[in-house]
Amino acid sequence: MREYLIMGAGRFGSAVAETLYDKGHDVVVVDMNEDAISRIMNRVTHAAILDATDEVALKKLGVGNFDHVIIAIGSSLEASILATVLAKSAGAKHVISKANSQLSAKVLASVGADEVIRPEHDMGVRLAQQLIAPSIMDSFHLGSHHSVVEIETKGKLCGRLEDLRLPNRYGVQVIAVNQGNKLEVSPSADFELFEGDRVVVIGANENIEKLRMFLA
Amino acid sequence: MREYLIMGAGRFGSAVAETLYDKGHDVVVVDMNEDAISRIMNRVTHAAILDATDEVALKKLGVGNFDHVIIAIGSSLEASILATVLAKSAGAKHVISKANSQLSAKVLASVGADEVIRPEHDMGVRLAQQLIAPSIMDSFHLGSHHSVVEIETKGKLCGRLEDLRLPNRYGVQVIAVNQGNKLEVSPSADFELFEGDRVVVIGANENIEKLRMFLA
Ligand SMILES: Nc1ncnc2c1ncn2[C@@H]1O[C@H](COP(=O)(O)OP(=O)(O)OP(=O)(O)O)[C@@H](O)[C@H]1O
Ligand SMILES: Nc1ncnc2c1ncn2[C@@H]1O[C@H](COP(=O)(O)OP(=O)(O)OP(=O)(O)O)[C@@H](O)[C@H]1O
Structure with missing residues (x-):
């Protein structure tokens, strides 16, 4: 069993990956962009260039063997949906998907995401509560x-x-x-x-x- | 005195504005994009189309008279810097600016932002802590x-x-x-x-x- 798989090394995904790795956990990161992988490869257990919607590549990676899969892809809802469905059908026990809006959050939950996070929205609500x-x-x-x-x-x-x-x-x-x-x-x-x-x-x-x- | 001015009605800015307004606070939102303003105008006290880097327009709005100014502009660091400098020099007491990276956070703090927030990064760290x-x-x-x-x-x-x-x-x-x-x-x-x-x-x-x- 491996611990954490993070798909998408953007601002959110990288922060999750590095915080976990710094605390001594086993962290694998994939991203389809070469620059993103070269930025993060020294700060996690293993990093690889891979398209999260590529079913064959995900199976080879063993996506079903991770305790937690975090899908931190932003700009393409289609990619997030496909990656969520592929991870769940490969047997991943706990999938957390990032969403850009309330509607895409609903869609990701309905296709099997165990948890959905809206980083910008959730932080906006939290800031407002602190200001009040x-x-x-x-x-x-x-x-x-x-x-x-x-x-x-x-x-x-x-x-x-x-x-x-x-x-x-x-x-x-x-x-x-x-x-x-x-x-x-x-x-x-x-x-x-x-x-x-x-x-x-x-x-x-x-x-x-x-x-x-x-x-x- | 007015309470809250939010520049940039993206995911983060809108969440801050709507949460404050729903709790009964006085909230003004500006954005240079017409669609963004039409989406939010029924959910805040006042919304206007305006370029946050336009010094004359900001002075007319009375940017210095707000208790809190939140600069929630993402894609252009230059716009965030200019808006931060204009707000502080017009007398705004408390300016919170959103940043995309550690470096831009340092720059925004150095030009006068009282607080800097990195929504995606901060939420990523928080998620990792909860997973651990x-x-x-x-x-x-x-x-x-x-x-x-x-x-x-x-x-x-x-x-x-x-x-x-x-x-x-x-x-x-x-x-x-x-x-x-x-x-x-x-x-x-x-x-x-x-x-x-x-x-x-x-x-x-x-x-x-x-x-x-x-x-x-
Ligand atoms: N199909 C995919 N497979 C793997 N990686 C992907 C795929 N689509 C996008 N990504 C990667 O996911 C990362 C984050 O995606 P993107 O930049 O679109 O979203 P974002 O919401 O701006 O991210 P963040 O807010 O975390 O910075 C990028 O590094 C991008 O290369
Ligand atoms: N100079 C400017 N003056 C006013 N509004 C601006 C300016 N530049 C950008 N904006 C607005 O700020 C909002 C947020 O900016 P942008 O979409 O670039 O960032 P973002 O980081 O993706 O936002 P979020 O993560 O909050 O959705 C947009 O609605 C955009 O129209």
Whole structure:
């Protein structure tokens, strides 16, 4: 069994391949463009010039023997579709295909892609979410109703945690406090907050929103 | 003051604009391509056909009066550089520019972009990180040494939390337990874990890695 096969060494495919390889994983990359292969060949286990829609070439490569196949071809939906269908019918267990639009994402899912990613769109949504909630440095969704967020206190939460009574007043639990470069994990009740501190809280999304409005 | 100006209504720019507008924000989009503007004009506050490198047109638009300017132009680095320089010199406080490569990211930062994003590359890195640690559903970095992660117990952590003694054995605190669709936040010591549960823990990265190896 081999680990990762990446078809298409563009910006997205190369980033996936190099990040995996740097962490010590077995990574094979194919691309039909010679320059793309020569750029990446020293940074992955094996790189080869190959057309991802060439059924005979893919079979020879053993596309069905990889744990994960990532199809990172952009400009031609037809090539992505053919490569997805060939990989799945050769027995590849987990195929992830890149799509350019909502419609092509639907098509790739319907022909067998196990996962579909829209890099530009997904990053655009993520940037917008970060712009909307700047006081929330980063958030981590736990299911659809709860989150963990890191939030700036803006000097409005000073004093000992037990006196601030955040669980009673807002329904959130403080799980860590970021004071400059020092992080206090699972702070005790008598831990003191100062201006400029950032708290990491867990709670229901509407409770976090109430706290955020208070701190805005 | 206006809120958001987005130059370039491609996949990335449109996703940023529509996500912001859907959450009720004031969003202006410009693009030099008529079709791009007609696609997006019903989904933002205002859309106009305009060349982002046209200094007179940008001044008339009032580019300096927006809280955030997002330059989402892809194929021409020259256009992104000129638009970044024009926006910053007109007084825009926060300019985010999209880049195609590490080199163009450096150039855009050096001419004044406050933030630079490489959507395809950044998503590629993120996908690789998720593939490497599949048992970690998602992770949230708190500074460089600590994280919050959601991890599958794979039936290896069954019984009451106080008997499992995770803080002593692994140096991690359980802040929530995901049992199917039910999330238990800040579980008590006598809370019982079953096969198939997912735990959300906070701790130092090397401690989380130890737990992950045990659960792999
Ligand atoms: N049929 C194919 N077989 C193999 N490689 C292909 C095929 N079609 C395209 N590619 C390669 O896939 C890579 C990415 O494709 P392309 O540049 O069209 O998409 P993109 O969406 O701009 O990529 P990215 O956003 O990742 O840079 C290119 O290096 C291209 O040579
Ligand atoms: N000088 C310019 N002024 C205004 N709009 C521009 C300019 N140059 C390009 N654009 C627009 O920016 C949008 C995105 O640019 P382009 O398609 O070149 O990049 P891209 O990286 O493929 O975009 P994305 O990945 O977001 O789809 C296009 O709609 C294009 O018309």
